[in-house]
Amino acid sequence: MSLTTRAFGSSGIDTTAIGFGAWAIGGTWGEVTEVDAKATLNATLDAGVTFLDTADVYGDGRSERLIRDVLAIRSGPRPFVATKAGRRLDPHEAQGYTKDNLTAFVDRSRDNLGMDTLDLLQLHCPPTAVYYEPAVFRALDALVDEGKIARYGVSVEKVEEGLKAIDFPNVASVQIIYNMFRQRPAKLFLNEARRRGVAVIVRVPLASGMLTGKMTRETEFAQDDHRSFNRDGTAFDKGETFAGVPYDVALDAVDEIRALVPGDATMAQMALRWILMNEAVSVVIPGARRPDQAQANADADALAPLSPETMDKVRGIYEARIAPHVHHLW
Numbered sequence: 001m002s003l004t005t006r007a008f009g010s011s012g013i014d015t016t017a018i019g020f021g022a023w024a025i026g027g028t029w030g031e032v033t034e035v036d037a038k039a040t041l042n043a044t045l046d047a048g049v050t051f052l053d054t055a056d057v058y059g060d061g062r063s064e065r066l067i068r069d070v071l072a073i074r075s076g077p078r079p080f081v082a083t084k085a086g087r088r089l090d091p092h093e094a095q096g097y098t099k100d101n102l103t104a105f106v107d108r109s110r111d112n113l114g115m116d117t118l119d120l121l122q123l124h125c126p127p128t129a130v131y132y133e134p135a136v137f138r139a140l141d142a143l144v145d146e147g148k149i150a151r152y153g154v155s156v157e158k159v160e161e162g163l164k165a166i167d168f169p170n171v172a173s174v175q176i177i178y179n180m181f182r183q184r185p186a187k188l189f190l191n192e193a194r195r196r197g198v199a200v201i202v203r204v205p206l207a208s209g210m211l212t213g214k215m216t217r218e219t220e221f222a223q224d225d226h227r228s229f230n231r232d233g234t235a236f237d238k239g240e241t242f243a244g245v246p247y248d249v250a251l252d253a254v255d256e257i258r259a260l261v262p263g264d265a266t267m268a269q270m271a272l273r274w275i276l277m278n279e280a281v282s283v284v285i286p287g288a289r290r291p292d293q294a295q296a297n298a299d300a301d302a303l304a305p306l307s308p309e310t311m312d313k314v315r316g317i318y319e320a321r322i323a324p325h326v327h328h329l330w
């Protein structure tokens with residue numbers, strides 16, 4: 001059976017509602033061997049997923065090249081591949097988002113992915129000042145005109161950045177964190193994006209694996225896994241690690257969620273279904289490090305809608321335990 005599809009904003013393209021995030025197979029999540037990475041990608045595509053998200057900095061291009069290599073030996077229609085640029089800037093400053101720099105990043109991603117035209121280029125959580133610089137968006141328009149990218153979008157940290165970004169008429173998509181631990185986007189942003197025909201890509205749906213219910217106070221992470229070194233935002237925005245929720249606070253909330261998981265599902269699958277309850281979401285992109293995880297995440301597509309009672313209880317857990325730690329930050 002094929003997976004459910006949704007419109008990717010007003011692009012005229014439909015993709016599966018469950019996509020795949022290719023950060024963990026690139027790097028920063030402990031070692032993932034090339035064999036495991038390729039098997040995970042193949043399991044994703046075998047399950048019928050048609051949307052992949054990557055970035056030029058995931059493993060310094062490794063994630064993009066893995067996608068190229070796997071797609072090169074598969075037959076059938078190729079999936080929609082979204083990538084990102086901007087984080088190669090050092091220092092990472094708004095002034096660096098020039099036409100020349102963006103062109104160099106795009107050319108490198110075209111090479112890494114083996115694609116003449118990128119399906120979607122996203123600015124990779126740029127500094128807030130970028131959203132106040134029309135010249136950056138004119139540079140992206142020029143890259144579309146040159147045929148190097150088919151369309152562009154932004155990946156944002158904050159709701160307010162998303163709202164500002166969709167004022168630029170050619171922004172096709174916004175990627176944002178939205179999950180049981182990050183509910184603020186539903187208050188205003190998601191409806192506004194939908195109203196304007198902007199696609200919404202939801203990242204970090206499992207709160208970096210926390211919302212699978214498998215973590216404990218004893219869980220250890222490899223030294224080169226951001227879940228061990230970025231809990232306080234040492235390397236990048238702390239909201240990207242466990243959705244910014246302090247580890248012990250998250251564990252207590254997960255224990256309460258356990259009682260709400262439908263009998264035929266895992267907590268991870270419930271977490272994905274919770275996100276898809278919102279019709280403004282175009283695609284959710286869980287990461288995975290192993291084929292069985294990728295398959296299980298695609299299987300969440302078959303889950304029945306969550307009941308209004310469950311949705312209410314999840315909101316209550318968020319408001320009581322999680323919101324005080326995250327709601328005002330993003």
Ligand SMILES: NC(=O)c1ccc[n+]([C@@H]2O[C@H](COP(=O)([O-])OP(=O)(O)OC[C@H]3O[C@@H](n4cnc5c(N)ncnc54)[C@H](OP(=O)(O)O)[C@@H]3O)[C@@H](O)[C@H]2O)c1
Pocket residue numbers: 020021022023024029053054084124125155156175202203204205206207208209210212214240268285286287288289292293294296297
């Ligand atoms: N700034 C940005 O634009 C940005 C930032 C972050 C992420 N993203 C994108 O969003 C994607 C998703 O976010 P994410 O990867 O950070 O976090 P996530 O999807 O919330 O969590 C992924 C991790 O959860 C664990 N997991 C996944 N499926 C599982 C399952 N079925 N059962 C048990 N464990 C499972 C895996 O790690 P373990 O097995 O090791 O626990 C996996 O690496 C990324 O891959 C990337 O494409 C973009």
